[in-house]
Amino acid sequence: MHKLTIAEIARKLRSKEFSSEEITRHLLQRISELDTRYNSFVTVTAEQAIAQAKQADTRLASGDTEPMCGVPFAHKDIFCTNSVLTTCGSKMLSNFVPPYDACVVTNFKNAGAVMLGKTNMDEFAMGSSNETSYYGPVKNPWDTNCVPGGSSGGSAAAVAALLAPGATATDTGGSIRQPAALCGITGIKPTYGRVSRWGMIAFASSLDQAGVMAKSAEDAAIMLNTMASFDEKDSTCVDQPLEDYTAGLGNPLAGVTVGIPKEYFGEGLNAGTQAAVEAAIKELEKAGAKIKSISLPHTHLAVPAYYVIAPAECSANLSRFDGVRYGYRCDEPKDLEDLYKRSRGEGFGDEVKRRILVGTYCLSAGYYDAYYGKAQVVRRLIKQDFVEAFKEVDVIAGPTSPSPAFQFGAKSDDPVAMYLEDIYTIATNLAGLPGMSLPCGLVDDKPVGLQLIGNYFAEGKLLNLAHQFQQATDFHSLAPASIA
């Protein structure tokens, strides 16, 4: 049962091969048996999941047609869940139980989906290896000595280890696509503004975007249909008509032009990764796509610009965690300043503190223009690169990350090496474009991801390409040998 895709589960629930309660109990059992290996969940909501499954079974019996109805899945622990602990991977929120649901959580509840639990993540989504979580690192199911990527490492590992057929995730600078690549699954970050950020704990507001992780492009399309909505509570949400992302999956690729940015194949790219990605591009060509070499000349500025803008925004976004109203508070504060200093000093981990400091510095009097101001200029240039490129091509393709999963500790002492993990993904966030990653091969028995980047609101096109690729290949159905 745990090997099934969401599309298959939806069918079998309706053909009564099993009930939602049965598959939910099965997956909860798997989680309790296996997740000690992966540490992909922070909280498992077994009781609530079974109650939701029973409700879904009633809905299914009365002919409910919502594809996610009765389908178990997991939420990244960055989404606020009413009455359920929401930690954001931090000690700061180790006691935080929100009295409200994120818009994304409401959408899945309304669809009748069954939440198995909340997945582990880098603290406040800051990290590319899941090593910054207060709840311990997540292990990559392909090799438990390796990182799953981050920040949505828990969601990626849960799907890769077949503990959940799909999971929600967020992507501020590659946090869906990089772990999807490292764990051999399919992940999509939609256009900025497509999914409401209400109730999603902010890291960098102008970059944060929720998306999904699943075993296939088809499943990602089904989940995204449920997830996407216009929400008046998020002023940055775009009031764009909703589309059925499954509708165009079968479109042929003839007439689709795929751009290959030469900057994504330079120094730093692992040879095996490069070979797998190039082979995948050939596969797209075989399926009818036209391949065209393009240039995104400001690519090299994406990481530095990102590491000014994201920390700047986070330095303000995380000010609310002050020990006054909720969350962690230090013991016996002797005055207000002591309360602030120790609550924040003890409640935040090193990477979060590093980014708050960097962001505070970048916004300081005398440095603002040189850092934040410049970074905004770069951001516009990067966006312009894409605008120009999409005049010539429909989709851009390249590697998701420079190399497959690395060992724990390999980069944790070198922030810059860690930041370069996201060298191919970050520009997409700066431009607000949709991007996805799908498995396209193995290097040393570890998965490699192919990244697809689309024009604004072209999620359907990305999913179409990915689905066609997955019809012709079986990389997405590979599972780690250790997982039965």
Add this chain to the structure above:
Amino acid sequence: MEWETVIGLEVHVQLATQTKIFSGSSIAFGAEPNTQACAIDLAMPGTLPVANEQAFRYATMFGLAVDAEIGKRSVFERKNYFYPDLPKGYQTTQLEEPIVGPGNVDILLSSGEQKRVRIHHAHLEEDAGKSVHEGASLGFSQAMSGIDLNRAGTPLIEVVTEPDMRNAEEAVAFARKLHSIVTSLGICDGEMSQGSMRFDVNISVRLKGGELGTRTETKNLNSFRFMERCIEQEVERQIEVLEEGGTITQETRLYDGDTHTARAMRSKEEANDYRYFPCPDLLPVILDDDYIEQVRSTLPELPDARQKRFEETYSLSAYDAGTLSADAAVASYFEATAKASGDAKLAANWLMGELSAKLNAEEIAIGGSKVSAEHLAGLIARIKDQTISNKIAKQVFEAMWNGEGDADSIIDAKGLKQVSDSGALEKMVDEVMSNNPSQVDNYRKADEKKRPKMLGFFVGQIMKASNGQANPQQLNEILKNKLDAE
């Protein structure tokens, strides 16, 4: 040495919107602590702001009223600092691209001179909550403070002037004019005691014609009287320091309304670096010409236009018209009284005289007046038709204030009607003359010049006898006739 004072104001005006600037919570004053604070106001994780259209409308109305340019693109920024009454750890405000650009306000000084004060800009922002340091009364042990977030997120416009004022009188005149403008627009309730308008005063002194001196900023003045006293004190302090050869420290001062003293709160060195940057949760707000024109078409009559109309329609002096037109509620009370009584001059005199004295003495606003415009007009009508004298009218007014009914019923009940019956008056005159033969004799011996003064004695006697109800004009006539007749 001749010193010159330079004053600029920053005025926080609370907008009388239905809900907060970024959330759906009510902003009504006086609720139990923290009962008007939702998840957004508490800065719970994952919550997001949504800008309140009414706040933009009100700010636009203000901008149009002070003849300012309206920022077609207005951007919210985050002003970062930590304080327990600031839940997000930043205040959402505007800096580089405010909604209201440069404008101006004309003020009338007691010398009769009109002066123009330039508005540098006005921006929209959210108010903070309140720290309540009365631990014991809240049931806390003494050392604790409470936080009330009801006010957090209340929409404000901060109006920043150019340093165009030269003394306390000008600053207060500006403040009153601003109060008049925002209450006339209906965008602020003007309740100073509830903090609906708060003034920060920037003060420096310089040698006349010299370069600008170092300024201090005194924050949070919430009455015109405090502002006046604070400016006078601070100017005196600065001059004293300078004359003793000292220098002024750029600092922020806090005025204590109980002790009427100000103290330094923090110096420039201790000032926060607020690290402003555009708020990524709120997109720039674009106001197009249609919107601005639509708002313009809804503007009510403004104080300046009303003053002019009062001068012309009711033949009032500039001073009277200015006083009566400044406050929208006073203006409408005046107009109702003037129309119903048919005598604008008397209506103006009563409003600025007896009524205003009563209101001030009991510290109530005109809206709470115990004498309605209709009742005051009724009283004025009786003065006009000589049913009662001015003196008796004051007695009737007092009775109306005490809730004894309208003028006519009080005049009837108390028998205050003026005696205009010439037969009755003649009888009284004869009686007084026969009782005071020597005074009559003196009068008749006196020359023409001294007589009017001497007449006063007889008038006084008759008024006393008639309980003040004798018609004074008629009485004068009869008296004169009889005394002069010999």
